[in-house]
Amino acid sequence: MELQLALDLVNIPEAIEVVKEVEAYIDIVEIGTPVVINEGLRAVKEMKEAFPNLKVLADLKIMDAGGYEVMKASEAGADIITVLGVSDDSTIRGAVEEARKQGRKIMVDMINVKHMEERAQEIDAMGVDYICVHSGYDHQAAGKNSFEELTAIKRVVKHAKTAIAGGIKLETLPEVVKANPDLVIVGGGITGQPDKKSVASEMRELVAQGH
Ligand SMILES: O=C([C@H](O)CO)[C@H](O)[C@H](O)COP(=O)(O)O
Numbered sequence: 717m718e719l720q721l722a723l724d725l726v727n728i729p730e731a732i733e734v735v736k737e738v739e740a741y742i743d744i745v746e747i748g749t750p751v752v753i754n755e756g757l758r759a760v761k762e763m764k765e766a767f768p769n770l771k772v773l774a775d776l777k778i779m780d781a782g783g784y785e786v787m788k789a790s791e792a793g794a795d796i797i798t799v800l801g802v803s804d805d806s807t808i809r810g811a812v813e814e815a816r817k818q819g820r821k822i823m824v825d826m827i828n829v830k831h832m833e834e835r836a837q838e839i840d841a842m843g844v845d846y847i848c849v850h851s852g853y854d855h856q857a858a859g860k861n862s863f864e865e866l867t868a869i870k871r872v873v874k875h876a877k878t879a880i881a882g883g884i885k886l887e888t889l890p891e892v893v894k895a896n897p898d899l900v901i902v903g904g905g906i907t908g909q910p911d912k913k914s915v916a917s918e919m920r921e922l923v924a925q926g927h
Contacts, residue, residue, distance in 0.1 A: 717893065717926030719919060720773065722881065722903030724748030728759050732766050734907055738916035739767060744796065746773040746901065757792035764793030771795040777825055779803050782811030790818035796846070801826040801835055805842065812843050821845035823879065826865065827852050836869040840876050846899060847873055851882030861888075866895045886915055886922075893926045 721742045723731045728751075735745050745767065747759045752774065760774045774794035778785045782799055789797045799811045801824045808824065815822045823846035829835045836847055849865035866880045881901035884892055892900055900923055909915045 717897065717923045718743040718899045719916075719923045720744035720746055720879075720881075720899055720901040721906055721916070722746040722748050722775070722901055723907065724750050724903050726751065726907070728755055728762050731759065731763060734912060735763070735767055735770070737913050738906060739770065741913075741916040741920035742770070744771040744773050744899070746775050746903075747794075748903065749775045749777050752776060757788060757794075760789065760792040760794050773798065773823065775825075777827075778807065778811060780807055782807040782809070783814040786811045786814040786820065786822070787818065790814070790820050794820060796821045796823050798823045798825045798848075799844075800824070801829045801839055801847070805838070808839060808842050808844065815845075823848055824876075825850050825881075826869070827855075832865050832868045833872050837872045840873045844876050846879050847876045848879035848881055848899075848901065850880070850901075856883040863891060863895060866892075866897055870896070886918055889919055889922050893922055896926055 719742050751759050764772045773796040774789040775798050778799040786797050799808055811822050822844045824839050824844045825848050827850040849862035851860045851862045862880055862882055877898035879899035880897045884902045885905040906912050906916050
């Protein structure tokens with residue numbers, strides 16, 4: 717089980733400072749959607765240059781022009797790029813095809829997908845690398861989480877790795893680990909803490925107890 721740090725509410729220098737603190741405890745660093753909107757793919761490029769040994773995920777939440785967007789994120793140095801599960805199949809297939817050419821990976825974010833198991837099965841068959849259940853900020857504000865959705869996709873996903881994101885904190889991580897995703901994504905649960913290093917270190921230990 718791997719741990720991904722999501723950086724959403726920071727600029728590039730702040731993002732780099734956070735990663736310096738917790739680098740030893742994470743497998744993947746995510747340049748979050750708000751950072752890409754504010755700073756562009758330059759944020760991906762600068763993060764990869766600063767931490768060449770970390771995998772960098774560009775959370776573009778692609779909805780159209782999958783091949784083109786994946787090509788641009790790959791040029792910036794992204795190892796993993798996100799596409800939305802609610803997109804047309806042609807968008808997801810285009811993203812996967814380009815990612816294969818570029819030696820990158822595709823994560824499909826299942827935010828707002830209505831028929832979770834059915835769509836997860838279809839997307840799994842398209843050859844994506846990760847399928848991620850996700851309660852976004854607006855869902856979290858309404859008190860939702862994705863724990864049940866993780867169990868649902870694990871029933872049907874045969875090839876892709878499974879991931880979960882959205883409001884995961886140190887206190888809720890043991891429940892997530894029990895559900896056994898391949899990847900846990902944490903943003904505010906680390907970045908919003910006064911002692912980011914110790915929280916990330918405890919999270920690393922919990923995640924290491926999973927497979
Ligand atoms: O993808 C995200 C969200 O849509 C904002 O871009 C976050 O990275 C994801 O939800 C993880 O962050 P936390 O919910 O703060 O753990």
